[in-house]
Amino acid sequence: MRKPTTKKQFEYFRSCCEKAAKRYGLSNWVINYRHSNLKEEGYIADTEWNSTSMEAYIRLNKGVDEEELVDNELLKEAAIHEVRHILLGQINDLLENYYADEFIDPIIHDLIQRLENANRYIK
Numbered sequence: 001m002r003k004p005t006t007k008k009q010f011e012y013f014r015s016c017c018e019k020a021a022k023r024y025g026l027s028n029w030v031i032n033y034r035h036s037n038l039k040e041e042g043y044i045a046d047t048e049w050n051s052t053s054m055e056a057y058i059r060l061n062k063g064v065d066e067e068e069l070v071d072n073e074l075l076k077e078a079a080i081h082e083v084r085h086i087l088l089g090q091i092n093d094l095l096e097n098y099y100a101d102e103f104i105d106p107i108i109h110d111l112i113q114r115l116e117n118a119n120r121y122i123k
């Protein structure tokens with residue numbers, strides 16, 4: 001079963017994305033936001049980007065698993081995660097010239113995890 005995310009949650013998610021993008025200095029990107037039903041039901045959010053046109057779409061899933069606790073903490077973490085995909089977007093795309101997606105995804109998520117760990121321990 002799925003439950004909806006609210007417009008208010010989307011607005012909070014979006015504001016977190018905007019703050020994270022500013023913090024990472026991603027002003028050279030045009031970042032668009034959507035509140036839509038994602039094909040991948042298990043995901044709270046996803047991001048598509050084009051590192052040639054420097055344009056990205058961050059989407060918050062309109063429907064999430066019923067058991068998923070969608071609080072501000074989760075929305076903030078998801079927002080920062082998605083913005084980090086844009087931060088690493090160009091490297092991701094370069095890697096795509098040489099490797100299959102299944103090899104790139106773990107590398108990118110490892111980097112995202114390391115950024116998160118560093119944030120957690122540096123006060």
Ligand SMILES: [Zn+2]
Nearest residue numbers: 081085109112
């Ligand atoms: Zn990810």
